Amino acid sequence: MPRNSWLRPFVGTCCSKCVPISKMKFLEDPAMTLGIANILCVPTQNRDNGLLTRTFHYAAFILQRNPEFKYPGVSKRVIHSERVQNAIEETASEELSDLGLDNIHMMQLRQKHRRRAIEILKRMRSCISSLLLRISGWVIYKILGRILNGIYVHKGQIEALRKVSKNNVPLIYLPLHRSHLDYILVTFILYMNDLRAPLVAAGDNLLITFFGVLMRGLGAFFIQRKLDPHKGKKDRVYRAILHSYMSESMREGHSLEFFIEGGRTRTGKASLPKAGLLSVVVDTVNEGIVEDAYIVPVGISYEKIMDGNFVLEQLGKPKIMEDFKHAVKAVWRIFHSNFGSVRVDFCQPFSLREFLNSSKKFQMNLSPQSLVSVDRPLRSTPTSGLLYGTDIVVEDYRQVVKALAEHVVYDAFHTTALMSTNLLAFLYLTKHRKGATFQQLCQSLTWLRGEIIDRKRDVGFTGECSDIIRHASTLLTKNLVTIETIEMAWSSEKEKSNIRIVFHKPVIRLPHVLELQYYSNSVVSVFLIESVLANALFAIVDKNLDSWRGCDSRFFVSREQLVKKALMLCDVLQYEFIFTPPCGDLFSVINETVDHLLSSEILLQSQMVAGVGDHMEQAWMNRVASHMEWEESSESEDDLIVIQDQRLQIMLSEESLETLQFYRCILSPYVESYWLAASSLLKLVQVEKEESIFLQEIHKTAKERLQQGLIVYEECFAANQLKNAVKLFEHWKVVECYIQDSVKLYYLSSEYNSEEAVNEIIRKIEEYKV
Structure with a gap:
């Protein structure tokens, strides 16, 4: 599916005919030539218009919006639908x-559940x-104009939506879910551009x-x-009402909007999808209730977190x-803040009917990431925290829905x-944890x-x-970025004086580092595979970076071994990232990235040798290769063998060493989180613990390791990463659980219920640790 890679970087006001909401010093004016529009800028009214129209241009612009759309109710159809009646x-x-009870009470029970269905x-x-x-x-115009510098959308994307509609x-x-403002933002943009406003699924905590x-x-x-x-115990009535409400709304021509990640992200990066509501849409098209539906992924970027930060939740x-009191406080805080700019990107709409047909026709590989692990496949079902299970569609479509959701x-996220x-x-x-001068930051930002x-x-x-740096530093505030002035003595033959060096330093201690990580996580995916390979490389050579400086020694690593280590790290982090779209191939992407590192001379290619790696590794790679689908233009069988047997020479210059160090530290906080969670498994040996208590044990272990100086990155305390690590251990069958009196209890499986077995898990993750 195409991405909007043709867009160019931008920010700015629209044109001289628009009423600017705010203007910042560093902004240029490329918006019109790039097709970018700030919807908080409304066209000034023509001189031929009346005085009132020209004076109240905002109100006049709103009144000119297209009022012709009808939004019919569907309640009667829902209650009388066959699905609800059967439920x-x-x-x-x-x-x-x-x-x-006897059958004589059946009528009373029917009436009881019918009344409940109506209330639902x-x-x-x-x-x-x-x-x-x-x-x-x-x-909304008035409110958003007070707190935001601009809401930017691409006019070409709006035209694509208009054409499809x-x-x-x-x-x-x-949309990816970043803020409570998301609920309003998409509707506001569509309405202002004369497009039908969608029905938006919202959690009842906002009622x-x-x-x-x-x-x-x-x-x-x-x-x-x-x-x-x-x-x-499934609530059949509620499920039927939800399913029928969405289906009947689509039948009446309503567009829908819901957040495929479930709740708002607590980490700043994309969360794994929860495909329950999407499965309703798939089912509606598959059953022929509607002929087709167009899927529109939406990316929303905020310069500053709108809903406050999630630091306390990330600390457990x-x-x-939400309640009225907290909502009023939040609104009051927002009214007295500036949140910079917002960018909303609508991906290319695509036909769900065509997606389903091509899935059947080509029998696409819906779980290519199953090639990631030697011992086990990657998760083959959606996350365990589904808001709504996929049982509402037949079994044959579960993998299709999962593939669609991950797509x-x-x-x-990549748009x-x-x-x-x-x-x-x-x-x-990453590059400047210890701080940097302003000039160094400018150079790094230009490079990045x-x-x-x-x-x-x-x-x-x-x-x-x-x-740009001054503007971003203002939005990040002094809680996250501090400025220190260091005086250094300087002298020459003629004079003596002191030089003042201004250092900009991040706050990398808890709790503020977690908020800084929230902003940073959006960029991680740009270098994700490079970071995987860098961590895999150091896991193989088992060398500290500092020991490589000025060292004349050369290290040789087989390409096969490097790819295998990278795939194993992807297996460890499978609940953190979607490494490739479902139609992609992780094995090929990793090999392409190795080629990129070779062409960049970060790695050097050595001579080809046969038989590199032990027999077990070779057998594993052959097993991976046997599952690959090669096109006619792909490498021949002989070329594939050469790739497997290729040796990579590690002889680093100062520049390439810094590059690998930069790549490595991107994922290091995640590795430390999983290492902490693995270390905490020792607390489960021969005992079982409630979920909340076990998570407290993980945080206790983290504090102990921090005091011992064994933790480099304090952002590894993030609760989301630690919980995902527990999910991974469940997937690996290391940890099992059961529910007793509505309480989740964890215990080690029989195979791993010993210190020796747990230590093996710890070592498996620890080899990637800094």
Whole structure:
């Protein structure tokens, strides 16, 4: 599926005919030539218009929006749908059996569950209003113009949506979830461009006083965070209502919007998809309820975190539930802040019908990442935290839905523009953890921006690096970036004086480093495979970087061994990243990246030798190769053998050493998190622990290791990474669990229930640790 790699970096106001909301010193004016529009800039009114129209240009612009769209209700169709009626009947029959009642009570049970179905639908349904959209458009203009410098969209993307919408099929908008503002932002952009506003799935935790009513009127329909109130027992009625509501809405021509990651990201990077709602859309098209639907992945970039930060949650504190009091405080805080700019990118819409047909026709490999591990495949099902399970579609479509979901997340995240704060935070946590002069930061930012553009990714700004750094530093605030002045004595034959050197230093201690990591994580995917290979390389040679400086020794590594180590690290981090889209091939991508490192002379190619690697490694690589599908233009069988037997010479210059060190440290905090979680498995030997207690044990272990000086990166304390590590151990069958009295209990499987076995897991991860 095409990505918007043709976009160029930008930021700025629109043109002289627009009313600017704000203007920053470093911004240039490429927006019109690049097709970028700031929707907070409205065209000034023609002199021929009346005085009132020209005076109240915002209100006049809103009044001119297209009011012709109709948003019909579907409640009657939902309640009378066959799916809902069957669910009511099945639930009543099950309850009759469980209670041991006679058939005479069946009618009462049917009526009971029918009343409940009506109540569920009343709480769930949207009441989208064209009038409220019009009124809210003006209010949102005023509010967003106060707190943002601009909301930037590409006019070509809007035109693509407008063209697709003429096909009279529903559009399914799938944004990555960054902020509560996401709910409003996509609707606002579409409405301002005369496109149909979608119905938006929102968690029922947002159904709070005033704000819930407002969101419902703007298109929100509210769904439970947990589908089944009782563990192990499906709520058939609720599932049927949800499924029918979405299907009937699509039948009536409504577009839909929901967040395929589930909740807002706590890490700043893309989360693994939760494909439950997407499976409803697939099922609706597959059953012929609608002829087709167009899928539109959406990337949203904020220069500054809108919802505060998630540091407390990342330190293991429970999430604070939304209520009216907290909502008012948040609004008040937002009104008195500046959040820079927002960039919204709509990916190329694609036909779901065509995707499903091509999946059947070509029998595409839906789990190519199963080649990653020697011992086990990568996760072959969606994450265990699904908001809604995929049981609503037949088994044959589960892998198709999973592939579609990962495609959406991968494309949306790789289309998302990288903002100035993302790049600066990334540089602080990788190249300049100990600080840098302003000149060094400018040089690094210039280099990083060039690398990102060369890799066909977009940046959401332009201008002089010095002004960009000042702007980004202001948004990051003094809590994350400090400035220190160091005086150094300097003398010559003629004079003596002191030189003042200004150092910009990141705050790399808890808790602030976790917020800095949030901004930085957006850039990690740009260098993801390079970082995997760098960590794999050092795991093989088992050498400290400092010992390589000025060393004349040469190290030789077989390409086969390097690729294998890289694949194993991908296996470890499979719950953190989507390394390739489902139609891609991780084995080939890693080999292509090795070729890139060779062409860049970071690695050097040595002579070809036969028989490199032991017999077991060779057998493993042959097994990987046997699963690959080679095109006619691919290497011949002889060439493939050469690639496997190639030796790579590691003889590093100062420049290539710094490059590998930079690549390595990108993933080092993640490796440390998984190492900490693995070390904590020793606390489960011969015992079982509640989930909350076990996670507390991991944090306790982390604090102990920090005091012992065994931790380099304090961002490894992030709760999301530690929880993902536990998921990995479950997937590896190292840890097992069961539910007792609604409490999740962990214990070690029989194969790993010993210190020796656990230490082997620790060593497997520790070899990648700095």
